Amino acid sequence: MPAASKTSREWIDGFLFVGNHLALDFLNTRPVLAEGPKELLPDVGALVRWLVASGLLTGQQGKVLNRKWSRAPQAAVFLRGLLKFRERLRASVIGQEAGFPVNDAFIAEINALLAQHPSVITLQRKGKKLDVGAAFKPEKPNDVWAPIAIAVAEFLSDVSAGRLRKCEGCVVHFLDTSKKGSRRWCSMNICGNKIKVAAYQQRKRTARKKMR
Numbered sequence: 001m002p003a004a005s006k007t008s009r010e011w012i013d014g015f016l017f018v019g020n021h022l023a024l025d026f027l028n029t030r031p032v033l034a035e036g037p038k039e040l041l042p043d044v045g046a047l048v049r050w051l052v053a054s055g056l057l058t059g060q061q062g063k064v065l066n067r068k069w070s071r072a073p074q075a076a077v078f079l080r081g082l083l084k085f086r087e088r089l090r091a092s093v094i095g096q097e098a099g100f101p102v103n104d105a106f107i108a109e110i111n112a113l114l115a116q117h118p119s120v121i122t123l124q125r126k127g128k129k130l131d132v133g134a135a136f137k138p139e140k141p142n143d144v145w146a147p148i149a150i151a152v153a154e155f156l157s158d159v160s161a162g163r164l165r166k167c168e169g170c171v172v173h174f175l176d177t178s179k180k181g182s183r184r185w186c187s188m189n190i191c192g193n194k195i196k197v198a199a200y201q202q203r204k205r206t207a208r209k210k211m212r
């Protein structure tokens with residue numbers, strides 16, 4: 001199952017992979033950067049690049065699909081639906097982080113997606129190990145629902161809400177897999193340093209006030 005993104009590098013081809021779960025990496029395709037909120041999936045070409053970056057497609061598959069889909073009207077319709085779904089996922093994750101249970105309408109929506117876009121499971125060699133994975137060979141844009149629906153279903157069933165966090169410095173969500181459960185930001189490079197510098201300046205200001 002494609003539960004975790006296949007690599008731990010933070011940025012791959014302009015996409016952020018800090019969520020520790022494919023569902024969160026998908027959610028984080030609309031981060032707020034220094035210049036403001038940024039839609040990383042503005043068109044179908046970008047979506048195909050994200051599928052390659054996340055390891056769901058090979059580069060070769062991506063090239064073929066990009067040619068096939070980039071001007072297909074149904075691909076644009078699909079992408080609009082996918083981005084609306086991403087925002088409903090965001091609402092659900094924010095609710096879970098606040099301690100609310102996942103709402104029934106969202107569960108029903110995932111179940112409908114799983115029923116409409118079933119996945120074929122295959123056994124794959126991963127180094128010396130064998131791994132069960134989804135055989136994702138999309139023909140039409142709607143086929144992309146299959147791995148997304150499975151990732152979100154796994155996320156909702158496997159992930160403990162207590163390990164779910166929103167970065168203290170931005171809108172990015174992640175699964176805290178650190179031993180102590182003390183991860184506070186999406187990435188040291190993106191927000192960690194920013195917050196540390198701000199805290200340092202705040203301490204300096206307070207110290208100066210006390211000296212007066």
Ligand SMILES: [Zn+2]
Nearest residue numbers: 167170186191
């Ligand atoms: Zn952040």
